[in-house]
Amino acid sequence: LKEDLEKLNEVAPTMSDKKKLLGGKGAGLAEMTRIGLPVPPGYTITTETCMKYFEEKGFPQGLWDEVLEATKKLEEHTGKKFGSDDNPLLVSVRSGAPISMPGMMDTILNLGLTEKSVEGLAKQTNNPRFAWDAYRRLIQMFGNVVLGIEHNEFEEELEKIKEKYGAKQDVDLDVEALKELVEKYKEVYRRHGYEFPQDPYEQLRMAIKAVFDSWNNERAIVYRKINKIPDDMGTAVNVVMMVFGNMGDDSGTGVAFTRDPRTGEKHLYGEFLPNAQGEDVVAGIRTPHAINEYSKQDANRDLPTMEESMPDVYEQLKNVAELLEKHYKDMQDIEFTVEKGKLYLLQTRNGKRTAAAAVRIAVEMVDEGLITKEEAIMRVTPENVDTLLHPQIDPKAKKEVIAKGLAASPGAALGKVVFDPDKAVELAEKGEKVLLVRPETTPDDIHGMNAAQGILTARGGMTSHAAVVARAMGKPAVVGCEELSINMKEGYFIARGHRINEGDIITIDGTTGEVYLGEVPLIPPSISGNLEKILEWADEIRVLGVRANADTPEQATKAREFGAEGIGLARTEHMFFGEDRLPIMQEMIMAQSKEDRVKALDKLLVMQRSDFVEFFRTMEGYPVIIRLLDPPLHEFLPSREELTEEINELKMKLKEVTSLREMDLLLSQINEKKRILSVVNELHEFNPMLGFRGCRLGIIYPEIYEMQVRAIIQAAIQVKNEGKEIYPEIMIPLIGHVNELKLLKEDLEKVAKEEMEKSGEEIKYMFGTMIEIPRAALTADEIAKYAEFFSFGTNDLTQMTFGYSRDDAQAKFLKKYVEMGILKDDPFKSLDWDGVGQLVRMGVEKGRKTNPNLEAGICGEHGGDPKSIEFFHMAGLNYVSCSPYRVPIARLAAAQAQI
């Protein structure tokens, strides 16, 4: 009640305190009550109580007395009485966690109805049909939620009764039919050894317990895991007086968003079901009406809108929506019910939205003066940006539409059709792309939705489970695609005459709602409009630089397009894998003498130089860090197995030769392969990642790095002469001891100088090293005497700090480690702040002690991970470098770290 809410501020002053204590739903109900909106009265049992319930394995002391007291107060306030046969009080018992988990937990409506009070309700409302319908719904929900009886068992009885009485829809059942149904439901209870409790307080006690317990049901646990929600928050329980949307045509229930959750357009958007109660909308059982003309885009066009059928209530809803949005300064998702022309609000929360909507709403709310730029930046998640950078359907592609549904969650997805969520997970784990196709989804399908590229359902509206969850996950979805006739048993569906079997590939476009036959080509996305604006604001705010890892000039171009301020890592070895280059690289490796090696290197020099020229041109005005050869040489040669097999094949052929010439040819081929094999054997290492690679190679075969430095300087001279501003940085990998760097520096500086003298041009370049071996971080002060910059190679640094092989650990034990909670995250994906992070901090600090101008950055996988970026910002790095597609994400995350 409004007057009780002053006290709430003492225990939970801020909005987030309230959410934590009362759950999102409870806090929303309290806030709406406080600002005078029409909310049915009720009370909330706190999340703390829920956690206590788990600790004490039962109701904590005093809880039940407080429940009785609060219920009494509710009776006094409403003038109704729990279980009365005259004017009965009915309540809903609703779960509500601090972080919204839509559909994850259970709600029971109409609680308090018994054999006795159902008559009271009938009398009071003068509507026995309504009362008995409410009663049978309670028995059904209670049986399902509290006692765990399968929903289907009730549905079967319902279908049988409908058939018996010739009723098409639930609403066609009369009192007699409903009474009979109640008896059938009770029989279902008995089959499971239960009786439906006739004491309303007993119902209440069991329902509260069930809501508590639902915090730990399977699907809630999975949802929390996917969304990284802590397990110890608990759920609140809201006990709220029932209002009825099923009391005739001047009643109804609906869901509304204050802005369009798909596009972000500023317009009230929603669905409404006349003469219906609660869950009917969410469950997607009946086709909803649009609340207004605008929302008709996707709803059934023939049904009257709420605006048409109850204009006054609609007007009121519109005003409430505006008020709530101004109050919360964010787009709201509102659940409401109309009882005999009176509007009640049952829930409000910040609405889930697509990535595009998130960005648009954030930008427009800044323009409207509702929020600041900083707030706008915090509203957009790195995942939103990621989603917007997903591929779209190529508009020029030829495609055949086989069905059209509602465009529930944007983006394009393609994959093999799978009907079973478990199967979806199974195939996805094998690396297959799948699309989950279902008549409709329920919370039990969450794991399958998570594993799928996209979701397609035959039933349900824009606020159905599938739509809401897909949007939250950022997965493309098409829902309510009624053209599909799905045969789950035999595993196929029919659409416009096509039979699509499980395993066939289809493509869906969640932006248009279209479903296409087969694999439609997708095109890479670009940055424009609102996203561009948000990222510009992010650039204004952030201090951390963002560069890209790019190995080819094409990648460098993409990186510039996405806003990279330079190249943080160009891996030269990737240039050696080109078809035209690999043989020369192999020639170099196989060389018997220094002269032979230099001959091959001379050829490579020409190629590398042209790559670098391209790089410098693309990145005009920005730094380009070129890392000298890093991987072990065997990576450029075929494997032992391949070679042995090839040799064996040649030997087989030898047995069938018909001419001497042929034999000679075969023999020489065999010898060549054997020669390669002997080099491969020579290069063989048990632990190549800890072996002969990086600067170790560069020291033993100096001519390799010398060639690379020559190519860099020659390219730099060429591009400089074109009048372009360039900033080359030469980077040595895998330094562990200062003497390695010292030696290489002396040698390579000489080479650079030679090249400059030859051309008479002066090139300004930086010389630096990766810090990726723990010893380098520990002795960074020594190393910084010979380095103008550090770049933390956090992939190797993580590998060597943990002692986990980055190539094998994931499958063997790392995944399990994360599941078991030994590690919170995979340290190769998200930087380990406490361990590896400490080395990064130490490296920067020590390095800057001997070289105050030291430039420090990071170029591992972590450079594109928001949580790691936060750390790098705090550690005082100058920039992060990540793959081109993560650059926009890094720009946003760097700004968020600053805010």
Ligand code: ADP
């Ligand atoms: P969820 O968290 O799944 O949205 P809710 O607790 O919001 O669950 O309940 C689902 C729906 O049940 C609500 O949207 C509303 O339509 C209906 N409902 C809940 N409580 C009441 C009530 N006191 N009176 C009428 N309808 C209710």
Ligand code: MG
């Ligand atoms: Mg709700």
Ligand code: MG
């Ligand atoms: Mg490395």
